[in-house]
Amino acid sequence: MNRLIALFSLLLVCALTQADQLNVDSVSEQIREAESFHDEARSLTHSWVITARLIEEAKAALADDQLMRADELSKRALRTALASVSQSIREKEVWRNRIPSS
């Protein structure tokens, strides 16, 4: 029994320290970063539905004090936002290849 309690305490400490590294400011900053890349993709008419959804979910999680969840969601939002911007850059190079030749 004592060992179990020790194990649980350890898990609790781990969870707490991890949460401690995150704070509202850093997660908010991450959300803002995702938003700015998403806006850039939108200005290039290459924005994705999933990014907008992840940003909304991250904001809701943050408002609900679910810091770890907000962190994870905003990280994913940032990655999809970056992928959408790089899609637009890549397409500038290759779209002409699809025009049927006359």
Add this chain to the structure above:
Amino acid sequence: MTRATAFLVALLAAAGASAEPESDRQAFVRYFEQRFPDVEVSAHVDGAYALNEQTREQWLAMEDFPPYEFSVDDGEVLFGASFKDGSGYQDCFGDGNVKQHFPYFDDDRQTVVTLEVAINDCRKASGEEPLAYDGEDIALLAAFIAFASRDSLIDIDVPPGGLAAYEAGKEYYYSRRGQLNFSCSHCHMQMSGMKLRAETLSASVGQVTHWPVYRFKWQEIGPLHRRFVECNEQVGAEGLDYQSETYRNLEYFLTYMSRGLPLNGPASRK
């Protein structure tokens, strides 16, 4: 460039037509002729129903009582009503047989004018409020005008000033978009005639001829740009505003690709 080709280019420019859109169109049409040797190009105005015999029969049966009929009637009433200053849509569009000339490039405003934009221009010139592009009234008016224009052949051109808008529409059409990474051309050229689940993908040639469309999925009549939004979202891309510059440019390109085809709107679709 030889003197002869230089002369030819100058001649075409003077005539208001551009060589590139026309050679683009011919190659585009030839693409579908080669892909579907048994389907007349003009048959593609029926979209996926030109490529799937089974769904075509169901659709023809449905067209016996077209679900857009009331919309055309309601649109005719709106079309005939007078503005506060006593003028009306007839002063802008005559009897309504005008859709074949849209969209066109307006040199003064340096922008593509679609039928919907022209409807609002007509209203504004008489001091009326513009209609919402996602509203019912503009779809009904467009339905009546489409009906009044039936069988007319698409007759637009790309003047030198409109080339940039045409090119922008062309680039949009051929660029991959969305998380699923499809361009319009992937689905409606490369995959046309194939099935996604049970749905046959239509060919792009002829796609613009039959709008607005009563879509059973929507349970109402809606404009081409609503379908653009739907296409965008189906590939995981964010849709744009109806009548945004990007969508108007895309409509301009697509309509030029269907130049010479007969108008057959409004139509019904699943």
Add this chain to the structure above:
Amino acid sequence: MIRIVMLSLMLLPCFHAGASSATERGKAIAENRNKGNCLSCHFVQGGEMTGTVAPPLISMKLRYPDVTELRSQIWDATVKNPESVMPPYGRHLILTEEEIDLVLEYIYSL
């Protein structure tokens, strides 16, 4: 008593993982319209309303003796063919790496 309850609680995840095999979980992801949605384009034995856009998913071990090659195709098919119409499941984050592994497990069994 408390000890037994706690122990069973701790072991619960293990039973859960055993309840459905990787192949079954991969199948569920492959069929989910918001995840793999593979059947939208590929014929799969026993699948309902499968598409005709892409090659049927049969004899995968024969077609891909090297399973990592199949994984690369799922991750980003445009590497091998720039005009492929297959969504880049990994590069575009449509599926997580773990989900790709599960789908791979399933597809490779076909």
